[in-house]
Amino acid sequence: MSQIIMKEISTGDPSGMLVVVTGASHVMYGSRGIGVPARISKKMQKKKQVVILLDPERQGIRREGEIPVADLLWYSAAKPCSRNCFDRAEIARVMNAAGRRREALPQDIQKGIDLGVVSPEILQNFFDLEKYPVVDELIHRFQGFRERLLADPQFLNRLAIEEGISITTAVLAQYEKRKGRFFEEIDYVLTDTIRGSVVDFFTVWLPAPTISLLSIADNGSGESLELVRGLLGSLPDNAFQKGIVGQNWDINQRFASVLVGGLKLAGVGFVSSIGAGVASDVLYAARRVLSPTSIEAERPRAPIWKAASVYSGFLGTSANLRYQICFVCRVAHVKAHDRNFSNG
Template structure:
């Protein structure tokens, strides 16, 4: 079927429209991008051609009197699909197999299904995540976790790996620095460790790929806040993120995502550094009050809070931002998914994350 369509596109009018009558099996995307739409969408070079796939079998799932929402799926190289992109019969099959009703889903997921921008694979991922109590709580209560876990079900694994590496290396560095004073100054150790843990959380959170359905559900208003949200929402989460339904990022948008990611991480670094500096001074003052006889000036080198915050924010916004963009987009999302597709071993993806993030952590300490 896909070869026939591509042949007609090549031989037909470069500005024409091709109508194809298919069955339900032809319009499904499948678990790894199989099906006619996935095969032809990347091969369409002429920007003004449109392929319409009619599915007469879909008529049987509509009740009499209902308004036809999508009688066809269309795929064009001119612009990304933003409405009726997936077969509703397949969506209904996934819902029925899970024994779930549309009303029980989060609001953004409901609107995404209504608009036809939620694929059967994303919906199945949602139901699979619901099987685990912790995951179910996160994806129902927190939109940020839902957007990241639907785009990458291994997001929490990557977060846990980063935090484990961060806490371990920070504690080892603090022990090497303080030696015998490690347990006496455990409060300072914990302050630095907590700051590092918070920063590393955002280094994983910010460049992680997301699937945001609100950009489709909200058509946009004239409000300046909505306009700003729309501009930010049009950027990928990292420069190497794969294109998703309704988004086809160009080189300028990918470059802008690097700058935006750098600004976000710089802000995180600045605020966390000031917080750690203030906490350190408070702890130092409390120690002097509780132990006035102790000589605590020895070994204490106090750096200016504002200068330290500026230096740390610049480091996160430049070096760290670029490294984590590569890890999240190029290594984990692209290379990791390709390895998973060939070997179907989740351990490979986790091992790749562990090795890349360990090397990155060591490299970051040397910069």
């Protein structure tokens, strides 16, 4: 093969370009240098050549300074890359710069590296998050926080802002409603405030974009539960979420994510509303027993089931759509700001 190529180069147009299409094993550089490019370089050193591998299935882990398998790796649009899509040498350089070993990383990150779906940027984001003590504990102990912070490093800031607004407005509304009875009925105030805080947490948590690298099937659940989890795991967290390598969602899956997200938030609203109503009734009953003179003789009982249904419908429709749109606008704004900053 090398003889035919060198003959064509010698007899052809010296200013032209020769394109050779052949099997990957014939042109991969390797450490021994016995492939076609190595043989041509020995006899025609002044000729410039570039080796491009089309849709390589595997990449060996190499260290900096070692000979790569090719000059370029080309993944065609006709064959989307679903694994082994990132240069292992670049991954190794990021890990060496951080002074970390693969075995010390969480299981989902390790699996993503093995499959080649963890980009150097994702790995660098993980190491950057480890610099903050509180965030470091969260990303190592809780997979949910890790998945959300890798997708959006500002997730905790957004959650804190939402919780701050929720708690402040709830307390102000309770004070405006109760006036001089505010501290006397502080138990009711706490019940409603905690209910609002929990609901607001899940309203931000559920539609937040995630980077999930660990397959749900690895949890070893039962068959029926595994089927449900597998179905939910095949959908994006919100309709506008950008997937990583190997995650390509169609329009039907994105539409289904809106419906599933609405059902989740509706369930949160229903359960939390019932819990708040029951807690309020229990507190009222305890007040009547412990201090009958401190409360009014008659207290209209709130319709728990009706209130829960209305609140559930509100979260499943209005809140669900608003927060899904808000998250895509926030992430897009952060990415645009980062691009403008990097461009000076």
